[in-house]
Amino acid sequence: MRFRRIDRDPDAPVAVAAVIIVVxxxxxxxxxxxxxxxxxxxxxxxxxxxxxxxxSGTVTVTDLRKASGRGSDRCxxxxxxDAGGPPLEEVRVHMDGPCEIGRTEEGARLVEGxxxxxxxxxxxxxxxxxxxxxxxxxxxxxxxxxxxxGIPFAFFALALxxxxxxxxxxxxxxxxxxxxx
Numbered sequence: 001m002r003f004r005r006i007d008r009d010p011d012a013p014v015a016v017a018a019v020i021i022v023v024x025x026x027x028x029x030x031x032x033x034x035x036x037x038x039x040x041x042x043x044x045x046x047x048x049x050x051x052x053x054x055x056s057g058t059v060t061v062t063d064l065r066k067a068s069g070r071g072s073d074r075c076x077x078x079x080x081x082d083a084g085g086p087p088l089e090e091v092r093v094h095m096d097g098p099c100e101i102g103r104t105e106e107g108a109r110l111v112e113g114x115x116x117x118x119x120x121x122x123x124x125x126x127x128x129x130x131x132x133x134x135x136x137x138x139x140x141x142x143x144x145x146x147x148x149x150g151i152p153f154a155f156f157a158l159a160l161x162x163x164x165x166x167x168x169x170x171x172x173x174x175x176x177x178x179x180x181x
Contacts, residue, residue: 031150
């Protein structure tokens with residue numbers, strides 16, 4: 001089998017276009033999946049912060065963990081459900097005011113951690129008094145980023161797919177027309 005130079009191979013643009021379509025399509029799918037995961041976790045957090053979701057209970061701050069880098073410190077608490085049952089330890093709590101060990105707040109809402117593809121919310125967290133813990137900001141900014149970048153890549157992949165299909169159909173018609181003469 002002898003290799004032809006890419007500039008002389010009539011099928012080279014088709015192969016290159018197919019690779020570009022796959023790469024753009026996979027990148028767009030990744031961004032859409034990230035957006036869906038972020039939206040799922042952020043909406044759950046916001047609903048819990050404003051009393052629309054989550055098990056109600058009382059939190060007692062047990063630890064304050066310093067964040068590495070520029071992030072905010074993490075307030076860790078024990079969550080006692082109002083309905084009774086054993087308390088949950090190691091729950092991140094979002095509340096207004098200082099995070100002081102021993103501080104107790106009633107009316108907290110618990111959101112249990114769930115593993116998702118990107119695991120933005122794989123830890124238990126509680127919300128007190130409408131403090132969404134930055135979830136609204138994350139929801140808006142990350143979705144603007146993911147969708148703002150993903151939609152053009154998806155449209156590009158679709159447009160290139162349509163162009164590639166048109167090119168292949170035209171080639172097939174030329175070959176068929178050439179054999180009938």
